Amino acid sequence: MNKFCFVIHPLSFDDIARYEPGAKGKGEPILRKIMEWMPSYAAVHVTGVRTPDGRETEGWFVAAPLLPQQLVEFPREEVYRRVLRAIEIGAELGAHVAGLGAFTAVVGDAGITINERSPIPVTTGNSLTIAAGVQSLFRGAREMGLDAGSSTAVVIGATGSIGSACARLIAPNVARIILVARNETRLRKFHESVSASLTCASEYTTDVAAAVSRAQLVLTATTSTQDVIQPQDLQAGAVVCELSLPHDVSRNVAAQRPDVLVIEGGNMVVPGSPRFERVREPGTEFDLNLPARTALACMSETMILALEGRLEPFTLGRGIELAKVIEIADMAQCCGFELADMRAFDAAITPEKIAATRIAATVRQ
Ligand SMILES: NC(=O)c1ccc[n+]([C@@H]2O[C@H](COP(=O)([O-])OP(=O)(O)OC[C@H]3O[C@@H](n4cnc5c(N)ncnc54)[C@H](OP(=O)(O)O)[C@@H]3O)[C@@H](O)[C@H]2O)c1
Known part of the structure; x- marks a missing residue:
């Protein structure tokens, strides 16, 4: 089975509390400071992704815990280092392909440098x-x-x-x-x-x-x-x-x-019976702030590349070919991914x- 990892990060202070319930009630300056030194970590184990013809994948959402503003303002090399560490954690867990979530795909040249330095192929997931x-x-x-x-x-x-x-x-x-x-x-x-x-x-x-x-x-x-x-x-x-x-x-x-x-x-509905389980509290669902069985399209692209055995840097940079968009949309349909309600x-x-x-x-x- 080909496996995937996907780099996530909190989009807001509310998001931090979803990632780490213990952060509730802590002041924003403290949280910002904690995130400055907090290392990347495996946050979510994703299982149960299964295509209608029986192909399966599993993977991990690995957190590079920085806010959007921090990802933009921090020295670029420091951001690359944290994102690459997140991908390395995914690869150590067994991932064969990596995706970049939200601002980790935006920073610098939109994934090109990160892919060059990564131990496994990287996609931004932007085509889907x-x-x-x-x-x-x-x-x-x-x-x-x-x-x-x-x-x-x-x-x-x-x-x-x-x-x-x-x-x-x-x-x-x-x-x-x-x-x-x-x-x-x-x-x-x-x-x-x-x-x-x-x-x-x-x-x-x-x-x-x-x-x-x-x-x-x-x-x-x-x-x-x-x-x-x-x-x-x-x-x-x-x-x-x-x-x-x-x-x-x-x-x-x-x-x-x-x-x-x-x-x-x-937002896409993921085929099979997908589960998003907290790595630190096995048996507890990670709240993606989406309906059940639903993931972002960029996460879905990464899962599809694993399911299809396309272990390649499928989408990188800022000049995306429309042929790639059409190709991943076809692969999504083939794998049973659907546009969410x-x-x-x-x-x-x-x-x-x-x-x-x-x-x-x-x-x-
Ligand atoms: N929903 C999903 O599944 C999903 C998946 C991946 C990414 N995303 C999100 O999609 C967004 C775009 O990602 P991208 O990779 O395309 O980023 P990008 O390549 O960096 O492009 C960002 C665009 O936004 C413009 N922009 C920035 N601030 C603006 C403002 N205040 N007013 C008007 N235009 C502004 C930029 O141009 P100027 O700098 O010239 O303004 C540029 O055209 C991000 O928020 C990302 O997190 C969503």
């Missing part, structure tokens, strides 16, 4: 995140009765590993696409390099609010640690697919915009919720 995100966006559009073909779409984080590929996949299905990021030079160059192949009208801007206010479809894949999308910026009836981790759609959208459909875009703001999106959102959108329009 891209496939799942784009599918989720258009599923949301269908649920809202939105005609995607005549709509304007916005991709925030459009120069990134995930956003740039999402933009290229969304473009053929919409009338206009607006690309958004902060670094204008990089954004302009990216737009110049892709505009001829986008097959729809396209433009770019660094003004998130202005772009979002013109869009019916929004996909966000940024590395912002602050909210990027605010309730007042959104059109009535808009569909927002959020891939960013930590989240960058303001929680106020849930309370103030009942006419907008927000979806977490990157819609969800946002830590709650399921029920058919009743969608019906209420559609009514609220009609009233507001």
Whole structure:
């Protein structure tokens, strides 16, 4: 059996308490300090992943316990050292392929250097995140009765590993696409390099609010640690697919915009009877903050590579080939992984919720 490991890290102080229940009630400065010296450790043992044709894998989520801000601000070599130590722990436990979670895939050159120095092949898992995100966006559009073909779409984080590929996949299905990021030079160059192949009208801007206010479809894949999308910026009836981790759609959208459909875009149902068990407390489930049998798409990509025996650095860097996205989506289907039911703001999106959102959108329009 091929095995995998996946590097995880807390996205917020709330997350730290899910990783380590003993951390509850401790002040943020103390937790930040503890994490500065806390070594990587095997946090979760994943078992029971089984394809419909009987192939199995197991693996470990290994924590590199740093917050997103720390992963961005710490000296790059120190971050690489901690992520590589996490992968080494996975390899010592028997993993044959490694995945990089959230900001461990963002730091530096998006996995290329880490893969070069790693004892086992590394993937960021971004190809399946891209496939799942784009599918989720258009599923949301269908649920809202939105005609995607005549709509304007916005991709925030459009120069990134995930956003740039999402933009290229969304473009053929919409009338206009607006690309958004902060670094204008990089954004302009990216737009110049892709505009001829986008097959729809396209433009770019660094003004998130202005772009979002013109869009019916929004996909966000940024590395912002602050909210990027605010309730007042959104059109009535808009569909927002959020891939960013930590989240960058303001929680106020849930309370103030009942006419907008927000979806977490990157969640997959894992085939078999997956269990996520704490390594330090065997028999205790690790709370992934997701529904049962559900994992992030980047985790799923790593599991699929193990199941398929594709022990290779499948996704690395910031110029992801669309052929890879299509290939991993096909492999996911073959292995029995499915897009998870819609969800946002830590709650399921029920058919009743969608019906209420559609009514609220009609009233507001
Ligand atoms: N849901 C999942 O399963 C899953 C899986 C993997 C990754 N992710 C998440 O996806 C996100 C993107 O990852 P990535 O690998 O594509 O990162 P990346 O390659 O570093 O790209 C980040 C993009 O965000 C833009 N950006 C950053 N801050 C911004 C802001 N405040 N406003 C507008 N744009 C901003 C960056 O451009 P500028 O710097 O020019 O602004 C860049 O275009 C991360 O949050 C990551 O944790 C989710």
